[in-house]
Amino acid sequence: MKDLYHPFLVGEIIYLRGLEEQDLVGSYFQWFNDQESDVFTNHAVWPNSQKKMRAFFDKVADGRSDLVLAIIDKASHRHIGNIGLHDINWQHRHAKLAIIVGEKDMRGGGRGAEAVRLVTGHAFKRLNLHRIHLGVREDNTPARRAYAKAGFQEEGCLRDVFLSGGTYYNVINMSLISPY
Numbered sequence: 001m002k003d004l005y006h007p008f009l010v011g012e013i014i015y016l017r018g019l020e021e022q023d024l025v026g027s028y029f030q031w032f033n034d035q036e037s038d039v040f041t042n043h044a045v046w047p048n049s050q051k052k053m054r055a056f057f058d059k060v061a062d063g064r065s066d067l068v069l070a071i072i073d074k075a076s077h078r079h080i081g082n083i084g085l086h087d088i089n090w091q092h093r094h095a096k097l098a099i100i101v102g103e104k105d106m107r108g109g110g111r112g113a114e115a116v117r118l119v120t121g122h123a124f125k126r127l128n129l130h131r132i133h134l135g136v137r138e139d140n141t142p143a144r145r146a147y148a149k150a151g152f153q154e155e156g157c158l159r160d161v162f163l164s165g166g167t168y169y170n171v172i173n174m175s176l177i178s179p180y
Ligand SMILES: CC(C)(COP(=O)(O)OP(=O)(O)OC[C@H]1O[C@@H](n2cnc3c(N)ncnc32)[C@H](O)[C@@H]1OP(=O)(O)O)[C@@H](O)C(=O)NCCC(=O)NCCS
Pocket: 037, 040, 041, 099, 100, 101, 102, 106, 107, 108, 109, 110, 111, 112, 113, 114, 134, 135, 136, 137, 140, 141, 142, 143, 145, 146, 149
């Protein structure tokens, strides 16, 4: 089997590595232009641009308030998505989780759930964070299940906060507290 390329956190079916400049071209760019795929998020409202991608990459590479990792499918070695901890608050030891499996044919195979488990384990064991939280649109079943499998608990509901196609959706707040 081909060696893993720059592995950082290794799971059974995927591994996570740092985002690299070469990732900025290719299908990664299009994940954020996909109207169907981005229906649960605020992506694909404005067109993606190289400028935006570069600004995001530079912010992540230089700072200590975001940790963004590429999700790589172990079998195919494809870069299939990203997972990140954002707004890391070192004083109160919490961060916000975001994930996208941008390659649609790679969804539903347990890869997203494994990425969530790997990154939250790293957040608690190595970054010494205490709490990871996120908001998820109430009808985003795959995301809610992936988070629940990693131990996230629902802690509240923001009513009518997401407007799409003339319908208001609730957003569920979820969080995971460190076991350590
Ligand atoms: C949310 C997302 C990251 C999940 O990744 P994934 O690799 O597809 O998820 P997994 O295969 O690990 O599945 C997680 C759970 O959801 C279930 N699931 C997956 N696709 C599903 C679907 N279309 N309908 C219902 N359940 C589904 C899986 O069965 C699994 O639950 P189970 O183990 O209890 O059976 C991915 O779907 C995605 O990128 N979506 C678009 C972006 C997004 O919504 N990001 C999250 C914003 S909060």
